Amino acid sequence: xxxxxxxxxxxxxxxxxxxxxxEIIKTDLAGIADEISIDAMGNxxxxxxxxxxxxxLMIASHMDEIGFMVVNVEDNGMIxxxxxxxxxxxxxxxxxxxxxxxxxxxxxxxxxxxxxxxTANKLFVDIGADSGAKAKRKVKVGDxxxxxxxxxxxxxxxxxxxxxxxRVCCAISAxxxxxxxVPAYDTYFVFTTQEEVGCRGAKPSSFAxxxxxxxxxxxxxxPACGNPNHLTAxxxxxxxxxxxxxxxxxSRKIVDRLxxxxxxxxxxYQYEVLLAGGTDTSQxxxxxxxxxxxxxxxxxxxxxxPVETIDSDDLKACGDLLIAFIxxxxx
Amino acid sequence: MERLYSLVENFTxxxxxxxxxxxxxxxxxxxxxxxxxxxxxGTTSVGSFYGIMRCGKENAPLVLCDAHLDTVGFVVTELCxGGFLxxxxxxxxxxxxxxSAEVxxxxxxxxxxxxxxxxxxxxxxxxxxxxxxxxxxxVDTGLSLDELKKIVRIGTPVGFPCKLKKLLNDNLAGxxxxxxxCGAAIVRALMMLDKxxxxxxxxxxxxxxxxxxxxxxxxxxxxxxxxxxxVIDVTHAFVPGAPKTREGVRAGKGGDICFSPQTNRAFTxxxxxxxxxxxxxxxxxxxxxxxxxxxxxxxxxxxxxxxxLISIPLKNMHTMSEIVNMNDAYNTxxxxxxxxxxx
Numbered sequence: 001x002x003x004x005x006x007x008x009x010x011x012x013x014x015x016x017x018x019x020x021x022x023e024i025i026k027t028d029l030a031g032i033a034d035e036i037s038i039d040a041m042g043n044x045x046x047x048x049x050x051x052x053x054x055x056x057l058m059i060a061s062h063m064d065e066i067g068f069m070v071v072n073v074e075d076n077g078m079i080x081x082x083x084x085x086x087x088x089x090x091x092x093x094x095x096x097x098x099x100x101x102x103x104x105x106x107x108x109x110x111x112x113x114x115x116x117x118x119t120a121n122k123l124f125v126d127i128g129a130d131s132g133a134k135a136k137r138k139v140k141v142g143d144x145x146x147x148x149x150x151x152x153x154x155x156x157x158x159x160x161x162x163x164x165x166x167r168v169c170c171a172i173s174a175x176x177x178x179x180x181x182v183p184a185y186d187t188y189f190v191f192t193t194q195e196e197v198g199c200r201g202a203k204p205s206s207f208a209x210x211x212x213x214x215x216x217x218x219x220x221x222x223p224a225c226g227n228p229n230h231l232t233a234x235x236x237x238x239x240x241x242x243x244x245x246x247x248x249x250x251s252r253k254i255v256d257r258l259x260x261x262x263x264x265x266x267x268x269y270q271y272e273v274l275l276a277g278g279t280d281t282s283q284x285x286x287x288x289x290x291x292x293x294x295x296x297x298x299x300x301x302x303x304x305x306p307v308e309t310i311d312s313d314d315l316k317a318c319g320d321l322l323i324a325f326i327x328x329x330x331x
Numbered sequence: 332m333e334r335l336y337s338l339v340e341n342f343t344x345x346x347x348x349x350x351x352x353x354x355x356x357x358x359x360x361x362x363x364x365x366x367x368x369x370x371x372x373g374t375t376s377v378g379s380f381y382g383i384m385r386c387g388k389e390n391a392p393l394v395l396c397d398a399h400l401d402t403v404g405f406v407v408t409e410l411c412x413g414g415f416l417x418x419x420x421x422x423x424x425x426x427x428x429x430x431s432a433e434v435x436x437x438x439x440x441x442x443x444x445x446x447x448x449x450x451x452x453x454x455x456x457x458x459x460x461x462x463x464x465x466x467x468x469x470v471d472t473g474l475s476l477d478e479l480k481k482i483v484r485i486g487t488p489v490g491f492p493c494k495l496k497k498l499l500n501d502n503l504a505g506x507x508x509x510x511x512x513c514g515a516a517i518v519r520a521l522m523m524l525d526k527x528x529x530x531x532x533x534x535x536x537x538x539x540x541x542x543x544x545x546x547x548x549x550x551x552x553x554x555x556x557x558x559x560x561x562v563i564d565v566t567h568a569f570v571p572g573a574p575k576t577r578e579g580v581r582a583g584k585g586g587d588i589c590f591s592p593q594t595n596r597a598f599t600x601x602x603x604x605x606x607x608x609x610x611x612x613x614x615x616x617x618x619x620x621x622x623x624x625x626x627x628x629x630x631x632x633x634x635x636x637x638x639x640l641i642s643i644p645l646k647n648m649h650t651m652s653e654i655v656n657m658n659d660a661y662n663t664x665x666x667x668x669x670x671x672x673x674x
Contacts, residue, residue: 212376230408230409230417230419230466232408232409232485243406243485243486244350244406244419244421244486247544248543248544249349249350249351249421249540249543250350251376252350252351252353253353253376255486270485271484271485271486273406273407273408273419273485273486275419275466282544282546285376285377285546285550286377286546286549286550288550288553288554289375289550289551289553289554290375290376290377290379290546290547290550290551290553290554291376291377292376293376
């Protein structure tokens with residue numbers, strides 16, 4: 001699974017610009033898919049037929065990550081950018097960024113900005129151009145960039161990278177698609193677009209699939225130093241079964257089923273109650289006449305920073321739990 | 332009125348914190364079946380209960396009456412030494428009303444708890460003036476941590492118990508009137524109707540997940556696919572100290588018919604005309620922005636559904652002592668029945 005994570009990590013995939021990663025995933029899963037398509041929103045939809053085709057299970061993980069869009073190239077060659085998604089300005093500044101065309105730069109802060117005033121609209125990219133004209137040869141208004149790929153193994157079983165949110169879950173979903181036995185139901189592995197800007201890919205793809213059951217895969221913030229936000233999911237404590245976030249209250253039926261499957265298969269699990277932040281779960285829950293929806297979350301420290309940190313045991317637990325649900329179904 | 336009271340008594344007795352409405356399904360089904368109003372009943376994956384009353388005429392249009400089944404409440408986030416529970420709110424709840432309030436904890440079995448409250452003797456000067464967050468509070472269960480772990484887990488729902496208290500002048504106090512009261516008003520309206528004289532089928536959806544994003548309403552309306560819809564919710568009855576803009580809606584003056592971009596103007600005017608003709612007390616309000624009810628979710632389902640919103644004035648909304656004047660609920664039932672009968 002880690003190899004998939006590394007591969008997906010390197011693809012450029014800011015919200016609205018997920019084509020590169022979509023093609024990689026499509027290639028990876030072409031061999032096992034009964035049907036595979038990419039819709040108008042860019043969602044990759046992979047169907048693996050199940051024993052019972054009267055029911056549909058949808059699994060969603062989002063391909064996009066937060067990033068920046070160029071709004072102006074200034075005369076001195078500095079590039080003013082606006083955030084795409086929930087940027088943590090403090091965590092992002094003075095890091096390398098990379099544009100879709102490969103141009104590299106550094107994310108810098110408007111001169112004279114005090115730490116307390118640091119917001120995402122105080123950020124510029126310095127690509128080293130000494131004039132606006134030279135900068136415009138590389139970058140134009142509307143171009144997007146993201147933090148440059150970085151992947152580090154820390155000591156023990158922990159890894160740090162940008163955009164584990166949500167590539168790591170794309171890797172879990174792909175791993176499950178490749179390794180599960182015959183699914184209980186017709187199972188749609190959907191790799192969604194534009195989650196970070198409002199679950200915009202999940203909405204139409206959920207309506208296209210019209211699932212009976214749905215499982216989202218996403219990261220959930222885990223506490224590191226102190227826990228002022230009352231986060232319940234801890235790094236290393238296993239797959240987090242979501243009870244609620246600010247966009248959804250998960251189906252008790254699926255919460256209980258995942259709990260039973262984790263107990264029966266000795267998969268380490270914990271529960272997640274998240275007070276702020278939404279996921280694709282909500283869109284799957286309200287598609288058409290609605291579905292039983294839940295989310296398996298991977299505890300992640302420093303979400304939306306260049307050093308999002310995960311534990312590989314949790315990663316494995318999430319994969320095992322997902323496969324158990326796919327193979328055994330909701331009943 | 333007695334029948335309406337007994338509906339309210341029943342409906343408010345079930346658990347049903349937003350997202351956990353399925354806990355009410357069994358009892359609710361059993362009770363509704365005894366009423367004999369519906370030809371078909373069912374539940375959905377998004378926490379809604381529904382019933383359909385058929386008029387017996389072929390290809391009759393369907394009118395949908397919506398009220399929401401879920402109530403505000405809490406969910407456990409941490410089990411602490413000494414049998415205390417930390418909780419997070421589900422839906423909009425003001426922390427300042429909670430200290431010393433009684434709750435029910437719906438774990439493997441239902442246990443009682445009380446929100447802890449710091450006595451004034453132990454407070455620092457000025458402490459009572461500070462803003463309080465729900466997440467700062469604890470529920471005291473009286474159990475040891477070990478006993479508690481056997482019953483409760485992270486994610487266990489917690490809600491207000493409802494004890495109805497009859498006040499003077501047909502006023503009634505209790506919890507969960509938002510929006511169980513309105514479900515009762517709808518069912519009471521359907522009991523007033525003579526099926527054989529109707530030209531429409533009537534569906535009642537007691538929808539889930541309203542307090543957390545109108546999800547039950549949009550999905551159940553999608554499933555039922557009605558031609559018209561009437562949404563019933565509670566609204567704030569004016570009390571001293573409330574904003575001047577809310578002076579127009581008073582307890583005891585009847586159901587509040589709402590003009591809004593989130594309702595259908597023609598259908599709304601028709602309801603006003605029917606209330607006038609039938610001499611049913613009503614009042615008017617305007618919500619130029621959002622109504623804060625299921626009306627928009629229902630209105631925008633599928634190709635769009637002409638939607639009417641009638642609200643029952645309520646005091647102390649989202650507390651354990653909501654107060655309604657039962658005449659308002661009864662007159663709302665009469666108005667719903669008159670609107671359906673006129674179709």
